[in-house]
Structure formats: structure tokens, C-alpha cells
Amino acid sequence: MKNILLILLVLSVASVSAQKINWMTMNEALAAQKENPKKIFMDVYTTWCGPCKLLDKNTFSDPDVVDYVNKNFYAVKFNAEGTEEVHYKDFTYTNPNYNPNRKGRNSQHLFAHALKVNAYPTVVFFKENGDLIQAVPGYRTPPQLELFLKMIYTDDYLKVTTAEAWAAYQKNFKPTF
Secondary structure, X not given: OHHHHHHHHHHHHHHHHOOOOOEEOHHHHHHHHHHOOOEEEEEEEOOOOHHHHHHHHHHOOOXXXXXXXXXXXXXXXXXXXXXXXXXXXXXXXOOOOOOXXXXXXXXXXXXXXXOOOOOOOEEEEEOOOOOEEEEEEOOOOHHHHHHHHHHHHOOHHHOOOOHHHHHHHHHHOOOOO
């Protein structure tokens, strides 16, 4: 009996730790919005960025973050120095200066430039119709990211229009992650 309980415990822990964010491309998320409108949560990263790797390891693997993002957003993983073609708002964004032989930093993708991303990592939120809401630069722990996820998902960001309102929102927010 003890062995069966131990096996069940190990299996349940393994299944929880194996849970991952359902990442997609921006083009896939925009197409999905046409079928089932949801906001988009985008992780803008680079391959050489240490804090980006920590965000993956510490925040995007947290079971509460994974569950909340998967339920409430289309999650997009976007390499800000990659070669993906992005079709957004009647324009095709590329990275024409990408150099495949370059080690480390490369040229910035035009879509990241259009979103005014100038630091990595940055998370970017989009409305259900694909319109940009806001880019939020910097590494975030699960409770720090929770504030933004819930504020955007519930549309509370529409009420936070001053520095004072932002300070009050942060002070009154109670993280549960």
C-alpha cells in the first residue's frame, strides 16, 4: 500500500512539474483571436539574455503562472533578434539585417522595434482584437508578474491612468501566486 501511495505521489508531482505554458507564434495567436478572442501575452527575449533565461526557469515554470497564462491568454514567445515573419496590422515585419554567422547579439527584429522594446526580457500585452496594450520591460518573479497578468486580464489597467492610481493599485494588490 505504501508503494502505491509513493508511486501516485511521484506521478502527481511529475505531472505538475511537467506543465508548461502553451507558447505559440504571434501569427498563430492572431489567427486564434479570430476564432476565440483572448488577450495576448508575449515574452520578448533574446538567446543571449541571462534574465530572459531566468524568467523561463523561475517564472514561466511556476505552476500558478502557467495555469493563469494558459487559461486567460494566448501566450507568444518571440525572439527579438530572430527571423520569424510577423504579419501584424497589414504589415509584414522581418529582421532584414539578421546575420546567421554572428555570435551573441544580432540585429533587432522590426516587430520588436515597432513595439518599442529596448530591453530584454520584456512582456507585451495585446487586446482581444490584437491592438497593443503595453510593453513591460524587466525580469519579474511570479508574484510580480501576477500583478500585470491580473490587471490586464481584468481590464483594471483602463482605470489606472495616473501615477497615484498606479501606486494605489500596487499597494492594494494581494498576490496569490
